[in-house]
Amino acid sequence: MAGSAASRLTRTTRSQRGTEELPWVRRVLIGIAVAFASLFLVLPLANVFLQAFSKGVAHYFGALADPDTQSAVLLTLTIALIAVPLNVFFGVVAAWLISKFDFTGKALLLTLIDLPFSVSPVVSGLIYIVLFGLQGYFGEWLLDHNLKIIFAIPGITLATMFVTFPFVARELIPIMQAQGSDQEEAALTLGASGWQTFFKVTLPSVKWGLIYGVILCNARAMGEFGAVSVVSGHITGQTDTLPLRVDKLYHEYNQAAAFSVASVLALLALVTLGIKTWLEHRQTADFARAQSDPSAE
Amino acid sequence: MSIELRQVSKQFGDVRAVEDVSFTVQEGELVALLGPSGGGKTTVLRMIAGLETPTGGDLFIRGQRVNDVSVQQRNIGFVFQGYALFKTMTVHENIAFGLKIKKWKRADIAARVQELLKLFGLDGLGSRYPHQLSGGQRQRVAIARALAPKPSVLLLDEPFGAVDAKIRQELREWLVRLHHDLNVTTIFVTHDQEEALEVSNRIVIFSRGRLEQIGTPREVYEKPSNEFVARFIGVLNVLELKVQDGQSRLGELSFPAHGVPEGNTLRIGFRPYAVQISANLGEYRYRGTLKHIFFLGVLLRLELETPSGLTLRARIIKEEFNRLGISEGDEISFQIREYRVLSREGDALTQETSVAQLVSLAEGI
Numbered sequence: 001m002a003g004s005a006a007s008r009l010t011r012t013t014r015s016q017r018g019t020e021e022l023p024w025v026r027r028v029l030i031g032i033a034v035a036f037a038s039l040f041l042v043l044p045l046a047n048v049f050l051q052a053f054s055k056g057v058a059h060y061f062g063a064l065a066d067p068d069t070q071s072a073v074l075l076t077l078t079i080a081l082i083a084v085p086l087n088v089f090f091g092v093v094a095a096w097l098i099s100k101f102d103f104t105g106k107a108l109l110l111t112l113i114d115l116p117f118s119v120s121p122v123v124s125g126l127i128y129i130v131l132f133g134l135q136g137y138f139g140e141w142l143l144d145h146n147l148k149i150i151f152a153i154p155g156i157t158l159a160t161m162f163v164t165f166p167f168v169a170r171e172l173i174p175i176m177q178a179q180g181s182d183q184e185e186a187a188l189t190l191g192a193s194g195w196q197t198f199f200k201v202t203l204p205s206v207k208w209g210l211i212y213g214v215i216l217c218n219a220r221a222m223g224e225f226g227a228v229s230v231v232s233g234h235i236t237g238q239t240d241t242l243p244l245r246v247d248k249l250y251h252e253y254n255q256a257a258a259f260s261v262a263s264v265l266a267l268l269a270l271v272t273l274g275i276k277t278w279l280e281h282r283q284t285a286d287f288a289r290a291q292s293d294p295s296a297e
Numbered sequence: 298m299s300i301e302l303r304q305v306s307k308q309f310g311d312v313r314a315v316e317d318v319s320f321t322v323q324e325g326e327l328v329a330l331l332g333p334s335g336g337g338k339t340t341v342l343r344m345i346a347g348l349e350t351p352t353g354g355d356l357f358i359r360g361q362r363v364n365d366v367s368v369q370q371r372n373i374g375f376v377f378q379g380y381a382l383f384k385t386m387t388v389h390e391n392i393a394f395g396l397k398i399k400k401w402k403r404a405d406i407a408a409r410v411q412e413l414l415k416l417f418g419l420d421g422l423g424s425r426y427p428h429q430l431s432g433g434q435r436q437r438v439a440i441a442r443a444l445a446p447k448p449s450v451l452l453l454d455e456p457f458g459a460v461d462a463k464i465r466q467e468l469r470e471w472l473v474r475l476h477h478d479l480n481v482t483t484i485f486v487t488h489d490q491e492e493a494l495e496v497s498n499r500i501v502i503f504s505r506g507r508l509e510q511i512g513t514p515r516e517v518y519e520k521p522s523n524e525f526v527a528r529f530i531g532v533l534n535v536l537e538l539k540v541q542d543g544q545s546r547l548g549e550l551s552f553p554a555h556g557v558p559e560g561n562t563l564r565i566g567f568r569p570y571a572v573q574i575s576a577n578l579g580e581y582r583y584r585g586t587l588k589h590i591f592f593l594g595v596l597l598r599l600e601l602e603t604p605s606g607l608t609l610r611a612r613i614i615k616e617e618f619n620r621l622g623i624s625e626g627d628e629i630s631f632q633i634r635e636y637r638v639l640s641r642e643g644d645a646l647t648q649e650t651s652v653a654q655l656v657s658l659a660e661g662i
């Protein structure tokens with residue numbers, strides 16, 4: 001105990017000395033970070049757009065107008081439209097349970113929520129193959145009842161939901177835990193039912209966190225490749241989502257078209273980042289206002 | 298009667314937060330739940346409100362058993378320790394919340410909120426958010442919100458805990474006036490004995506989940522039912538005396554043996570006001586040195602030291618102090634006008650904080 005405390009102490013002193021006495025180290029580190037970010041993030045992103053327009057504007061829009069690409073856009077939107085609301089619902093319920101109630105199995109639920117983050121997306125996809133594939137546990141039953149999950153929209157939706165499950169819950173849990181249950185209890189004493197309390201008190205007070213979680217969840221739902229790739233079956237014009245379409249076009253040596261479609265995804269990412277930054281700004285502004293209380297009576 | 302607890306208990310796992318507590322609160326009373334932190338005050342309040350279910354005993358509100366009545370149906374106004382204002386709502390929306398839930402007419406809600414804003418000195422603050430208010434204003438919003446739906450009972454958990462000392466005094470007086478004007482049955486929790494003595498009609502004293510005493514401020518101060526209460530309410534000098542030759546002694550102080558056998562101990566307690574002081578060294582039977590003088594406004598607290606090194610606390614009013622013309626370091630004589638026997642050795646209960654058996658022998662010497 002004493003030893004670890006002592007080593008922690010020396011570590012902090014050393015790092016403080018590092019930032020205080022050696023400003024050049026800091027500058028070098030910042031330089032490395034900026035160079036790294038440019039090389040691996042900005043350049044490739046710029047390249048996506050360069051490549052997309054490499055054969056001209058007409059070709060760019062032509063690639064986007066391709067019926068198979070259009071179908072991929074439609075599929076991606078459909079999946080997101082199903083997966084995101086469902087995950088918002090499950091995420092909110094899970095976060096609410098975890099932060100406002102004590103029950104056995106709470107730790108297990110928390111671990112399960114994190115599972116999709118810790119498991120490779122490919123494995124996430126394979127889980128559904130094992131369950132619902134032709135050779136899977138429910139494969140025969142599904143075949144008998146003429147239901148198609150794998151290599152169809154339900155499978156893609158399930159895989160997407162699995163991968164994007166943690167976003168909303170993970171965003172809400174710390175906020176809800178920090179707020180405690182006081183406001184909810186106040187609402188109850190004023191006669192509000194559980195539902196009224198939830199919709200009028202709990203939900204509004206986690207608004208920003210929720211929007212943030214939804215944005216991230218949506219971005220991932222539209223961009224997911226690995227898990228979806230496993231369960232989709234890659235049927236052109238039917239089960240290809242946007243990321244799969246990009247991949248396919250690329251492997252068909254249709255580089256310009258691949259990058260055109262990729263630019264749509266890249267644009268989506270940029271918009272997400274923009275909204276995320278704006279939200280964080282709003283939240284900080286709210287927080288700052290909450291801090292500067294006028295305490296004059 | 299408005300509220301009655303009959304042998305109410307609450308256990309959280311192994312923790313017995315409240316044990317076998319019974320008391321009643323009359324319609325229109327202003328009652329303080331007083332006790333050290335962790336004593337179970339909040340838990341009692343939450344059980345009355347319906348936020349916690351008793352694990353034993355019965356709870357009545359206006360004669361109706363409410364153990365199984367939900368919190369929503371108890372029609373109780375609750376003011377939380379941290380106020381728990383709805384932070385995404387304005388002051389107006391906060392106060393209107395309970396009325397909207399109870400489906401009041403829009404015009405009635407507006408009128409009621411205006412009335413309360415005015416009554417609570419919150420005019421013009423209706424459109425502010427909680428974070429734009431001072432501590433005192435927040436507290437008043439919390440009380441206004443609780444009172445808006447015209448509850449039959451108002452419960453407040455440490456209502457003055459979160460505001461600074463100066464405002465606290467104003468708020469106390471304000472709560473007394475408010476209670477006087479509205480006459481709603483009110484129970485408030487506090488760990489501050491001064492606050493309880495000043496504000497309430499009656500005080501319920503708790504420690505470690507048990508009820509120690511219930512009575513008017515005067516009763517609990519003048520006739521504490523045990524040593525815990527005596528020490529908790531106001532200041533108490535406690536002496537542990539040895540019985541020798543039919544007298545109980547400690548240093549130069551001696552008292553009757555009160556039936557305690559030779560060689561055994563006797564504990565007595567006396568209030569600072571029971572110590573009489575004179576500048577004339579021959580006037581009273583004991584000698585002492587005036588170690589410290591604390592000015593508390595109209596009252597002064599004195600610390601005496603006897604030649605054998607005992608420290609006693611005394612209290613006198615300013616006029617008396619001026620008349621005596623004494624100052625720190627002076628030799629004085631004193632006597633103890635009245636005291637109580639707290640416990641005798643051999644009695645089952647001699648622990649300091651246990652519910653000591655009371656022998657109420659206030660005797661002059």
Ligand SMILES: Nc1ncnc2c1ncn2[C@@H]1O[C@H](COP(=O)(O)OP(=O)(O)O)[C@@H](O)[C@H]1O
Pocket residue numbers: 309312313314332333334335336337338339340341
């Ligand atoms: N929800 C709870 N779970 C477990 N123990 C609790 C809970 N609430 C209160 N207690 C325990 O009950 C005892 C009384 O608490 P409380 O009523 O808050 O006391 P007070 O308000 O007098 O300070 C304390 O020991 C506290 O730790």
Ligand SMILES: [Mg+2]
Pocket residue numbers: 335338339340
């Ligand atoms: Mg408390």
